[in-house]
Amino acid sequence: xxxxxxxxxxxxxxxxxxxxxxxxxxxxxxxxxxxxxxxxxxxxxxxxxxxxxxxxxxxxxxxxxxxxxxxxxxxxxxxxxxxxxxxxxxxxxxxxxxxxxxxxxxxxxxxxxxxxxxxxxxxxxxxxxxxxxxxxxxxxxxxxxxxxxxxxxxxxxxxxxxxxxxxxxxxxxxxxxxxxxxxxxxxxxxxxxxxxxxxxxxxxxxxxxxxxxxxxxxxxxxxxxxxxxxxxxxxxxxxxxxxxxxxxxxxxxxxxxxxxxxxxxxxxxxxxxxxxxxxxxxxxxxxxxxxxxxxxxxxxxxxxxxxxxxxxxxxxxxxxxxxxxxxxxxxxxxxxxxxxxxxxxxxxxxxxxxxxxxxxxxxxxxxxxxxxxxxxxxxxxxxxxxxxxxxxxxxxxxxxxxxxxxxxxxxxxxxxxxxxxxxxxxxxxxxxxxxxxxxxxxxxxxxxxxxxxxxxxxxxxxxxxxxxxxxxxxxxxxxxxxxxxxxxxxxxxxxxxxxxxxxxxxxxxxxxxxxxxxxxxxxxxxxxxxxxxxxxxxxxxxxxxxxxxxxxxxxxxxxxxxxxxxxxxxxxxxxxxxxxxxxxxxxxxxxxxxxxxxxxxxxxxxxxxxxxxxxxxxxxxxxxxxxxxxxxxxxxxxxxxxxxxxxxxxxxxxxxxxxxxxxxxxxxxxxxxxxxxxxxxxxxxxxxxxxxxxxxxxxxxxxx
Amino acid sequence: xxxxxxxxxxxxxxxxxxxxxxxxxxxxxxxxxxxxxxxxxxxxxxxxxxxxxxxxxxxxxxxxxxxxxxxxxxxxxxxxxxxxxxxxxxxxxxxxxxxxxxxxxxxxxxxxxxxxxxxxxxxxxxxxxxxxxxxxxxxxxxxxxxxxxxxxxxxxxxxxxxxxxxxxxxxxxxxxxxxxxxxxxxxxxxxxxxxxxxxxxxxxxxxxxxxxxxxxxxxxxxxxxxxxxxxxxxxxxxxxxxxxxxxxxxxxx
Numbered sequence: 001x002x003x004x005x006x007x008x009x010x011x012x013x014x015x016x017x018x019x020x021x022x023x024x025x026x027x028x029x030x031x032x033x034x035x036x037x038x039x040x041x042x043x044x045x046x047x048x049x050x051x052x053x054x055x056x057x058x059x060x061x062x063x064x065x066x067x068x069x070x071x072x073x074x075x076x077x078x079x080x081x082x083x084x085x086x087x088x089x090x091x092x093x094x095x096x097x098x099x100x101x102x103x104x105x106x107x108x109x110x111x112x113x114x115x116x117x118x119x120x121x122x123x124x125x126x127x128x129x130x131x132x133x134x135x136x137x138x139x140x141x142x143x144x145x146x147x148x149x150x151x152x153x154x155x156x157x158x159x160x161x162x163x164x165x166x167x168x169x170x171x172x173x174x175x176x177x178x179x180x181x182x183x184x185x186x187x188x189x190x191x192x193x194x195x196x197x198x199x200x201x202x203x204x205x206x207x208x209x210x211x212x213x214x215x216x217x218x219x220x221x222x223x224x225x226x227x228x229x230x231x232x233x234x235x236x237x238x239x240x241x242x243x244x245x246x247x248x249x250x251x252x253x254x255x256x257x258x259x260x261x262x263x264x265x266x267x268x269x270x271x272x273x274x275x276x277x278x279x280x281x282x283x284x285x286x287x288x289x290x291x292x293x294x295x296x297x298x299x300x301x302x303x304x305x306x307x308x309x310x311x312x313x314x315x316x317x318x319x320x321x322x323x324x325x326x327x328x329x330x331x332x333x334x335x336x337x338x339x340x341x342x343x344x345x346x347x348x349x350x351x352x353x354x355x356x357x358x359x360x361x362x363x364x365x366x367x368x369x370x371x372x373x374x375x376x377x378x379x380x381x382x383x384x385x386x387x388x389x390x391x392x393x394x395x396x397x398x399x400x401x402x403x404x405x406x407x408x409x410x411x412x413x414x415x416x417x418x419x420x421x422x423x424x425x426x427x428x429x430x431x432x433x434x435x436x437x438x439x440x441x442x443x444x445x446x447x448x449x450x451x452x453x454x455x456x457x458x459x460x461x462x463x464x465x466x467x468x469x470x471x472x473x474x475x476x477x478x479x480x481x482x483x484x485x486x487x488x489x490x491x492x493x494x495x496x497x498x499x500x501x502x503x504x505x506x507x508x509x510x511x512x513x514x515x516x517x518x519x520x521x522x523x524x525x526x527x528x529x530x531x532x533x534x535x536x537x538x539x540x541x542x543x544x545x546x547x548x549x550x551x552x553x554x555x556x557x558x559x560x561x562x563x564x565x566x567x568x569x570x571x572x573x574x575x576x577x578x579x580x581x582x583x584x585x586x587x588x589x590x591x592x593x594x595x596x597x598x599x600x601x602x603x604x605x606x607x608x609x610x611x612x613x614x615x616x617x618x619x620x621x622x623x624x625x626x627x628x629x630x631x632x633x634x635x636x637x638x639x640x641x642x643x644x645x646x647x648x649x650x651x652x653x654x655x656x657x658x659x660x661x662x663x664x665x666x667x668x669x670x671x672x673x674x675x676x677x678x679x680x681x682x683x684x685x686x687x688x689x690x691x692x693x694x695x696x697x698x699x700x701x702x703x704x
Numbered sequence: 705x706x707x708x709x710x711x712x713x714x715x716x717x718x719x720x721x722x723x724x725x726x727x728x729x730x731x732x733x734x735x736x737x738x739x740x741x742x743x744x745x746x747x748x749x750x751x752x753x754x755x756x757x758x759x760x761x762x763x764x765x766x767x768x769x770x771x772x773x774x775x776x777x778x779x780x781x782x783x784x785x786x787x788x789x790x791x792x793x794x795x796x797x798x799x800x801x802x803x804x805x806x807x808x809x810x811x812x813x814x815x816x817x818x819x820x821x822x823x824x825x826x827x828x829x830x831x832x833x834x835x836x837x838x839x840x841x842x843x844x845x846x847x848x849x850x851x852x853x854x855x856x857x858x859x860x861x862x863x864x865x866x867x868x869x870x871x872x873x874x875x876x877x878x879x880x881x882x883x884x885x886x887x888x889x890x891x892x893x894x895x896x897x898x899x900x901x902x903x904x905x906x907x908x909x910x911x912x913x914x915x916x917x918x919x920x921x922x923x924x925x926x927x928x929x930x931x932x933x934x935x936x937x938x939x940x941x942x943x944x945x946x947x948x949x950x951x952x953x954x955x956x957x
């Protein structure tokens with residue numbers, strides 16, 4: 001039965017011949033049966049492989065969080081379909097990946113549509129040249145789209161092959177199997193166009209130029225002497241090559257890095273904002289399992305095990321890792337790949353019982369590797385598939401800490417946090433000494449305060465950092481902010497203990513502070529320490545402490561904007577002592593908490609926009625000073641510290657002053673400069689501002 | 705090899721010490737106590753000797769001893785959280801002086817029959833540095849004090865000692881008494897999970913009297929007064945000024 005196409009819908013139809021093509025044209029029934037047998041086989045192999053992975057993932061601990069399907073769907077569009085996360089860094093390779101992804105997706109959907117057509121016409125009993133949907137305008141768009149996206153796919157393949165051949169970047173990890181995959185992809189694309197070209201010669205359908213690549217191939221093959229009379233066997237043979245390659249790839253999916261298409265997408269869409277966040281462990285869990293943290297693979301969560309399969313070893317994490325850059329024995333990629341390989345070597349268990357999995361510590365991941373991490377989160381942020389090496393590392397550190405696997409200065413720091421409430425073991429009674437000579441209000445002397453100024457251990461005890469707190473207090477007083485401090489009642493917030501894996505010490509300290517803050521009904525907190533900020537903002541809510549937490553640069557820039565702090569624009573020029581200024585973004589401020597513009601606004605307020613010289617690695621792409629994640633307490637020799645290259649980068653700007661907004665950075669950058677460029681000075685932004693602020697005499701305390 | 709590690713709990717050296725009103729002791733209320741740091745080093749070394757099988761024997765046991773009241777159990781748990789196998793708490797009414805501590809330890813050694821007694825060279829609260837020496841004399845065992853390295857060699861123990869005259873190496877027959885110096889090792893950290901696990905390890909309590917020891921005090925504290933530090937900081941502008949001040953004001957040049 002012929003179907004007349006209304007001319008208005010399809011001007012492309014020629015005479016009585018519909019615009020379509022035959023599905024399975026030239027494929028004899030034996031081939032068809034064989035095709036379906038092999039298709040079934042490849043899907044079974046695929047399914048078995050996926051099932052095996054799913055069983056491996058399910059060895060892990062079930063996640064506590066519920067799946068947010070709506071967020072997952074949004075994430076699927078925003079992260080997967082747009083390819084945003086892969087294009088964010090390594091722009092060129094990212095765009096090529098996107099081309100390949102979009103090409104692959106369209107070809108995949110196109111193939112599904114052909115399948116739907118085939119079964120629909122089987123059910124409806126249509127003939128070979130009487131398709132259900134595969135005709136007319138739909139067919140025209142289909143042909144153009146598939147040929148176009150097929151080209152994207154091929155360009156992607158060729159570019160990736162070129163990139164691997166050059167292999168200048170050792171950070172692209174690839175092996176023989178990856179070559180088989182990429183060459184198979186290339187061959188699938190090429191044979192696809194050849195089969196199409198041969199089909200055009202065979203069928204002589206109307207408007208073959210719609211399949212513009214296949215049409216070109218048909219012209220080429222025509223020139224080589226292929227014609228309607230001799231095309232059939234060639235077409236059948238190439239069709240088989242194409243089909244076999246596709247089956248091979250389908251079957252290979254769960255066994256190669258192609259698995260990232262499945263594991264990576266699941267991991268990506270099910271992961272929300274996770275920078276700077278860790279899962280708590282409860283005492284009940286400890287009592288139940290007798291251990292804390294990750295000793296074996298099955299101590300990881302299911303999501304973490306899944307994320308190991310997401311990793312394709314692209315090496316973006318290694319590129320940005322400051323510990324790797326400093327020559328420490330840590331590459332986040334190697335950590336994830338090491339765990340991945342350990343999982344690969346396991347046979348999934350179905351029943352309960354003791355694990356036969358070997359321990360990870362020492363064999364898969366060395367302690368030195370784990371202790372090298374500063375938890376700067378650059379790896380976690382850069383990963384296109386939301387793998388979180390920082391959490392993997394902290395979870396494994398938790399086990400080491402529980403087993404007494406830490407000694408020396410960092411162990412002493414933890415002990416001192418517990419005994420004295422600060423990492424230096426200085427007397428609790430001395431905590432408020434930094435305020436000597438200033439009339440700093442406390443929650444006791446000013447119970448009607450609106451905002452609590454959290455000082456942190458560094459500014460409480462460290463002589464250099466004390467000056468920062470004194471500068472902040474001066475500015476708060478001038479602006480008339482109604483604030484208070486906890487005075488001697490403040491304790492270490494436990495941030496570095498938590499990142500070092502001492503979860504229960506952290507919980508002890510956090511519990512103490514949450515109680516104190518509740519007693520004084522604290523709602524709003526400002527702090528000049530990004531680590532305190534992150535902990536109060538992201539760790540404390542897990543233990544009943546919910547506060548509105550601001551960094552001092554946020555409050556100060558608001559005060560300048562509101563005119564409550566007036567910059568004496570002449571002062572800096574008069575003094576002229578600061579010169580050009582560069583700004584070092586602290587990881588826990590810029591990357592983990594997204595605060596990078598307010599500090600710059602303050603520098604501009606002090607010196608105008610010209611004075612600021614940016615470093616290449618800035619804002620969320622900043623480079624770690626080396627003190628995070630408890631590295632502050634490791635007492636590395638200066639030339640062995642993580643962050644040495646950052647100090648060089650600071651010096652290269654030629655600036656006279658480097659502004660920071662974190663006490664750790666103040667120490668690390670300060671130490672580095674003292675050794676390499678003693679003419680440079682490190683200051684906190686609050687100090688910079690305090691130098692040039694007009695003092696109108698003590699104004700009355702007004703509402704914030 | 706069975707290693708006995710005598711220990712002492714001392715006021716946290718990071719905290720400020722106040723003298724009690726009596727003038728004969730320190731104010732102990734609210735004062736956090738910790739394992740004497742030199743004893744923590746001894747425990748660490750004993751654990752390493754056991755775990756690295758350094759003495760060439762398969763079975764090893766580390767037994768920590770404490771002398772004091774019931775509150776001592778916390779520090780003994782810490783020692784077991786580090787990895788000691790079990791603990792002995794000798795309960796005494798009053799804190800014994802070094803001579804009596806050595807006598808109590810002698811009785812414990814005779815009960816436990818260890819091959820090695822490894823202890824801190826001194827406690828950081830009273831700094832007497834006597835118990836190891838007294839104990840070796842009472843037992844008539846060889847002793848090596850101020851150890852910075854301990855090695856085993858064919859049933860003998862080689863100890864590197866840090867003395868004011870230089871590094872000295874001695875070799876002793878076992879059983880022996882060794883006291884640990886600062887540079888012997890860096891003790892591991894006992895975290896809460898480890899302390900919780902250590903709750904399952906046994907603490908044997910022995911009454912001082914059951915050891916057949918009657919405390920005979922030989923030391924009496926007459927008076928205690930706080931140490932006053934008179935350090936002042938002055939910033940000088942030049943080397944010349946520094947020299948001048950050192951000469952004129954301090955009188956050291």
